Amino acid sequence: DAGVTQSPTHLIKTRGQQVTLRCSPKSGHDTVSWYQQALGQGPQFIFQYYEEEERQRGNFPDRFSGHQFPNYSSELNVNALLLGDSALYLCASSITYRGSEAFFGQGTRLTVV
């Protein structure tokens, strides 16, 4: 079992550009959540996808959007990048009806210059 895999591992983008991050959930998991972890901080919830729909959303602007595919994999898109978007982006997968445990990927380190 490969666990939760994210790509790419590292990414450098210029302010104003757009970026797409990808996540493949752990086998058997149907729910994907995305978190932003700024340097020295705890992860902050961005949104969660289940059955290809956004089910919950944290306090992030509309520049952050996502998608879930029929195979449960997911993408996080960020438009009009700001310097403050530089962070580690973590994907977590879980099984909806066993609610309380999630498995995290290693993250994508995004640097906006």
Add this chain to the structure above:
Amino acid sequence: GDSVTQMEGPVTLSEEAFLTINCTYTATGYPSLFWYVQYPGEGLQLLLKATKADDKGSNKGFEATYRKETTSFHLEKGSVQVSDSAVYFCALSWNTGNQFYFGTGTSLTVIP
């Protein structure tokens, strides 16, 4: 709203010392509580959890007890090792949603 507060770091201990990292939460009701660990350059790994009051989670020598009276979930280990050096995050979640609320993390360094 829901939130988690954990003790400020960094924490530096000698090998075999006793570890306590304090964590308190604010929530309406009784969420599940977790400790996650993050090693350098890696994502988060679940260390232990407790899903109801008075439950004790334990793993790899670490323990934490869910105390509803004090809304706390302090992490303890009797004898730390160099390999325990990492950042530790306390978190809460509601069973139906899987959204986690994390503390700011406590960096632990264990020196030989």
